Amino acid sequence: MNDRPSRPSGRPKPSAFRPRQPRPRPAGRPFGAWPDDVAILYGWHSVVEALRNPRRKLRRLMLTENAARRLQEEGIPHRLDPEIVRPGEIDRLLDPDAVHQGMLAECDPLPSLSLAKAAECDLLLVLDQITDPHNVGAIVRSAAALKVGAIVTTARHSPAATGVLAKSASGGLEHVPFCFVGNLARALDELKQNGVQVVGLDSEGPADLVDTPLSSPVALVLGAEGKGLRQLTRQTCETLARIDLPGAIVSLNVSNAAVLALYIARRAIGAPA
Secondary structure (H helix, E strand, O other), X not given: OOXXXXXXXXXXXXXXXXXXXXXXXXXXXXXXXXXXXXXXXXXXXXXXXXXXXXXOOEEEEEEOHHHHHHHHHOOOOOOOOOEEOOHHHHHOOOOOOOXXXXXXXXEOOOXXXXXXXXXXXXXXXXXXXXXXXXXXXXXXXXXXHOOOOEEEEEOOOOOOOOHHHHHHHOOHHXXXXXXXXXXXXXXXXXXXXXXXXXXXXXXXXXXXXXXXXXXXXXXXXXXXXXXXXXXXXXXXXXXXXXXXOOOOOOOOOHHHHHHHHHHHHHHHHOOOO
């Protein structure tokens, strides 16, 4: 016989599957308190690539004992004396979901490349108001892998090259410079005047990008998810092209579309000189 008291009627049965509660932010956490002229990098790849980049000026480096030991074992120079801290001290400086792996660096932002210098690159990527830092970070990582010379975007309506974007880029920010412009249509006109082929990615483009003749230097222009290219941007592009997909799902996340388009372009124009 079971002597345990019966459950009151209407009381829900406890579930074995409970949603994970978000990690609480300690009181007084200065999350987001950095000034605009400071870039925040955290996570192994982001910080290590910054340490390896002589153009990146570091102001502060916070490491846990484990992270400092790993840097030493892999022979990665600090370039400045690190502060050895407990993981919780870095936790207090970041969003609760940030995965910092025991590393945080405060740096100067990298300088913007001039449009004239960007026009000298064989492969460019132009972002038309893509604002999600996760997407832009993933795009930067792919751009670094495919040897993109520069990423051109507007100073407004673009995420800052710090924090989440830097973590998503996984060190790519140190290898692909940004070129910030005031007016994207005028910048595209200037690229064309400098002999750059400007190709906009558009679902209604007249031909598949694979079948579109591409020659170096070339700039691929991508718009935000859902909205795509703005009308003036589309009109300013020299050519429009689409990406045809054979499967049941015929559209891609913008970061996935970017890596596919860049791969097609890199194969078409060849390796950089």
